[in-house]
Amino acid sequence: MSNGNPQPMIAAQGLRKEFNQNIAVSGVDLNVWGGEIFGFLGPNGAGKTTTIKMLIGLLKPSAGNAFIGGHNIQSDPIAAKSLLGYVPDEPYLPEKLTAREFLQFIGGLYRIPAADIQRRGEELLKLFDLQDHGDELVGGFSHGMRQKTALAGALLHDPRVLFLDEPTVGLDPRSARLIKDILRQLAARGTAVFLTTHILEIAERLCDRVAIISGGRVIAAGTLNELRQGSTGQSLEDIFLSLTGGAEYAEIAEVLA
Amino acid sequence: MTTASPSIFGGAWTILRARWHVARNSFWRGKITRKLSTVLVALVLIALSYGLYTFSKFIVRGLLHIEEIAPQLTEQFGSIDRFFAAVPSIILTLFSFPLLLSSISFALSTLYLSRDLDTLLVTPVPVRSVFLARFLEGLVTTYLLFFALLAPALAGYGQALGYSFGFYVALFFVLLLLPLLPVSIGALLTMLLVRFIPAKRLRDVLTVVGGLFGFAIYVGSQLLTREDFATPQNAERLLRFDVPALPTSWGARVMVAAGTGDLQTLLIFGSLYLLSTLGLFALCVVLAERLYYTGWVSMAGTGGGRVRRRAQRELTAAEGRSTGTPLGAILWRDLRVLPRDLQQLSQLLFPLAISVFWIWRVITDSQFNRATLGAPDAFADTTLVGMGLFVCVLIASHLGLTGLSREGTTIWLLRLAPISVWTILWAKWLLAWLPFPVIGTLFVVTLGLLKQLAADQLIQDWLLVMITGVGVAGITTGLGASFPKFDWQQPNKMRTARASCLGTILYFVYTGLMLSLVSGARFAAEMWGNWTYLAGWGTAIVLTLLALWLPMLLGATRLRNLEL
Numbered sequence A: 001m002s003n004g005n006p007q008p009m010i011a012a013q014g015l016r017k018e019f020n021q022n023i024a025v026s027g028v029d030l031n032v033w034g035g036e037i038f039g040f041l042g043p044n045g046a047g048k049t050t051t052i053k054m055l056i057g058l059l060k061p062s063a064g065n066a067f068i069g070g071h072n073i074q075s076d077p078i079a080a081k082s083l084l085g086y087v088p089d090e091p092y093l094p095e096k097l098t099a100r101e102f103l104q105f106i107g108g109l110y111r112i113p114a115a116d117i118q119r120r121g122e123e124l125l126k127l128f129d130l131q132d133h134g135d136e137l138v139g140g141f142s143h144g145m146r147q148k149t150a151l152a153g154a155l156l157h158d159p160r161v162l163f164l165d166e167p168t169v170g171l172d173p174r175s176a177r178l179i180k181d182i183l184r185q186l187a188a189r190g191t192a193v194f195l196t197t198h199i200l201e202i203a204e205r206l207c208d209r210v211a212i213i214s215g216g217r218v219i220a221a222g223t224l225n226e227l228r229q230g231s232t233g234q235s236l237e238d239i240f241l242s243l244t245g246g247a248e249y250a251e252i253a254e255v256l257a
Numbered sequence B: 001m002t003t004a005s006p007s008i009f010g011g012a013w014t015i016l017r018a019r020w021h022v023a024r025n026s027f028w029r030g031k032i033t034r035k036l037s038t039v040l041v042a043l044v045l046i047a048l049s050y051g052l053y054t055f056s057k058f059i060v061r062g063l064l065h066i067e068e069i070a071p072q073l074t075e076q077f078g079s080i081d082r083f084f085a086a087v088p089s090i091i092l093t094l095f096s097f098p099l100l101l102s103s104i105s106f107a108l109s110t111l112y113l114s115r116d117l118d119t120l121l122v123t124p125v126p127v128r129s130v131f132l133a134r135f136l137e138g139l140v141t142t143y144l145l146f147f148a149l150l151a152p153a154l155a156g157y158g159q160a161l162g163y164s165f166g167f168y169v170a171l172f173f174v175l176l177l178l179p180l181l182p183v184s185i186g187a188l189l190t191m192l193l194v195r196f197i198p199a200k201r202l203r204d205v206l207t208v209v210g211g212l213f214g215f216a217i218y219v220g221s222q223l224l225t226r227e228d229f230a231t232p233q234n235a236e237r238l239l240r241f242d243v244p245a246l247p248t249s250w251g252a253r254v255m256v257a258a259g260t261g262d263l264q265t266l267l268i269f270g271s272l273y274l275l276s277t278l279g280l281f282a283l284c285v286v287l288a289e290r291l292y293y294t295g296w297v298s299m300a301g302t303g304g305g306r307v308r309r310r311a312q313r314e315l316t317a318a319e320g321r322s323t324g325t326p327l328g329a330i331l332w333r334d335l336r337v338l339p340r341d342l343q344q345l346s347q348l349l350f351p352l353a354i355s356v357f358w359i360w361r362v363i364t365d366s367q368f369n370r371a372t373l374g375a376p377d378a379f380a381d382t383t384l385v386g387m388g389l390f391v392c393v394l395i396a397s398h399l400g401l402t403g404l405s406r407e408g409t410t411i412w413l414l415r416l417a418p419i420s421v422w423t424i425l426w427a428k429w430l431l432a433w434l435p436f437p438v439i440g441t442l443f444v445v446t447l448g449l450l451k452q453l454a455a456d457q458l459i460q461d462w463l464l465v466m467i468t469g470v471g472v473a474g475i476t477t478g479l480g481a482s483f484p485k486f487d488w489q490q491p492n493k494m495r496t497a498r499a500s501c502l503g504t505i506l507y508f509v510y511t512g513l514m515l516s517l518v519s520g521a522r523f524a525a526e527m528w529g530n531w532t533y534l535a536g537w538g539t540a541i542v543l544t545l546l547a548l549w550l551p552m553l554l555g556a557t558r559l560r561n562l563e564l
Helices: A048-056 A078-083 A099-109 A114-127 A142-154 A172-190 A200-206 A222-228 A236-244 A249-256 B007-026 B032-065 B072-077 B080-111 B117-121 B127-161 B164-178 B178-192 B200-223 B232-239 B249-259 B262-301 B309-319 B326-340 B342-362 B366-373 B379-401 B405-416 B421-433 B435-451 B455-482 B497-527 B532-562
Strands: A010-017 A022-032 A037-041 A063-068 A083-085 A162-163 A192-196 A207-216 A219-220
Touching: A010 A048, A022 A048, A022 A207, A022 A219, A022 B032, A022 B072, A037 A172, A037 A200, A037 B178, A037 B421, A048 A063, A048 A162, A048 A192, A063 A078, A063 B164, A078 A099, A083 A142, A083 B405, A099 A114, A099 B326, A099 B405, A114 A142, A114 B405, A142 A162, A142 A192, A162 A172, A162 B164, A172 A192, A172 A200, A172 A219, A200 A236, A207 A222, A219 A222, A219 A236, A222 A236, A236 B262, B007 B032, B007 B366, B032 B127, B080 B127, B080 B178, B080 B249, B080 B262, B117 B127, B117 B262, B117 B497, B127 B164, B127 B249, B127 B262, B127 B497, B164 B249, B164 B262, B178 B200, B178 B262, B249 B262, B262 B435, B342 B379, B342 B435, B379 B421, B379 B455, B379 B497, B421 B435, B435 B455, B455 B497, B497 B532
Parallel strands: A037 A192, A037 A207, A083 A162, A162 A192
Antiparallel strands: A010 A022, A010 A063, A207 A219
């Protein structure tokens, strides 16, 4: 799915990562175009977070290349990073800054003019229902509030590419729905959204395409229809379990119950 | 499936066993350097113990046999026996006081701020078990210090006075029970305080109080002269620590009575000692059921604090121009956060307080003034610059060596942002250099005016401080970025040993070289002309550029390759 865009906004070519002779990710190739929501699924320890970190430059690949908007994240990091936003699964934020100060800090890092930081920051705080908490220290925020603050920071500079690692974990249903709506709007405006999630219903409803990683390798990729053709299951959960294994755990679950 | 709830002691044992496994695994699976350093510390402690035992025995035997001192003691105290009998009580009391202060801080961190408490307190384990386990865990280090340092010293004392074997048995049990007193009091105080003050805020306050306490000790050591100690009245003052009503005094009497065979005294004071120590400990455990749990649950509702909205709005517009660049944004953020984080601020408290104290002393104390600035001009200048540099280096070393580590778990924000590593490093360098223009200028100008230095001399001294600051900030920032630590839980654990050791050596060598180059050039100019003076300054500037560039280059390379 290219949406007519000649160049993918996210491109991974043969990404590989080794930690002390343990291969965490091996030969990941994928492309994500602007305007699509791409789901990156996999069991625990499959290599999802390692892949994301290689794509955004927090980890150096042992082999392969990662491109954001055509810029190599390793050799042209500033141009690549200026296009992307990232929300980790566990958003560690400066605890002694207020939410507004945090956004101002992020705005400074991305060279956003002060007036725009002010305007856009207030819009985002209002959108995430954080306006009344804008002058409270982030250290006193709940997990969900930190998640929303981190997302506000990631959206402040209007990124062309957005990476989210488990974006709805810890959020109440209303906030989770809000995030999903925001992601759809971003995609509609041409932003490439790359998200990982364990909640397959979210991937099923939200994602245009998915890739499934297991043991460091992408074992399936495509739209849901394409994945169904290659599998006996109808739901994404069935497809996921048949590809990654998991049906055998039903017996163990019965014993424990 | 339901399980029976463990007993208080069973639950405590389970928790302690897990802690033992953690300690054992940390050692066995740790790096070889850690194992070696642990063994080395153990050997040093053993050597120190033996040294204390020998020294104590030697001193007491010497005092008993030095004829010229003994008559003075007899005149002062009436009998030597009373003096020597008071020594254990004085030592036990003096050791217990700092233990009380530290136990409050320890109780706070283990009872309320430990990360595994959520897991422990939701299990069907009695709250008292958790409290008991944490309490006993806190005694490990105390026992290590008591039996490694205090016991040998008192054993030497007993040996010198010829006490019987009973003294050593009593010594063991007295030291075994002694920590229960201050630690129990500390735990009770902590549990009471946390009901009214949030635990994290209390920790911050205690850190500042500790820093002020340290500063008070420093001021005391500076203001008191040797003559103040060498007075006959001081011995009497020291005897006041032998307070008959205190349990530490009872414990001391137990030891002496056991050593001399005084059964009646042993029974009376032994019972009092046992009742007081074990009784207070038992009271603590009983009260923990209610006090501990209510304090812990009250922590859940405490927020992170609020900043006044009006001030925030006004500042945002005004600061926009300066923080619009990444370097400005990082510096502004650091300047904002430092005053709010009392724990980090307390690290700077000592050098800041010293600088104020020294300036005050120079202004008000003529004797100190003569000693520091009364020397010939050249030496006085060097002293003046040296004093200013020393204070600024203390502050800069902390700011620089912890520059990158201070980011902690939020380092990903800087690594993700579209900024070069040099932008990050220069922002950190700027913060580390800041003490020099602010405090360094204050020092040099104040002391220079007092010394009535000529304007050109004052400017040269000021320039030397500023330029040396450039190098010091470069060394500390570069090394801090080369050997960062992001997984710290307490601000005093932000530095790595490598950065601290290397940094201390390098910036003291560099500062010494700078002072020598410029002072030496001044002397040389009087003999060989002004060109030597210029050469000295030129060399100093080249040295500064090297001190700035090389560590920063290393830091940039390491930061560029940092993986998260």
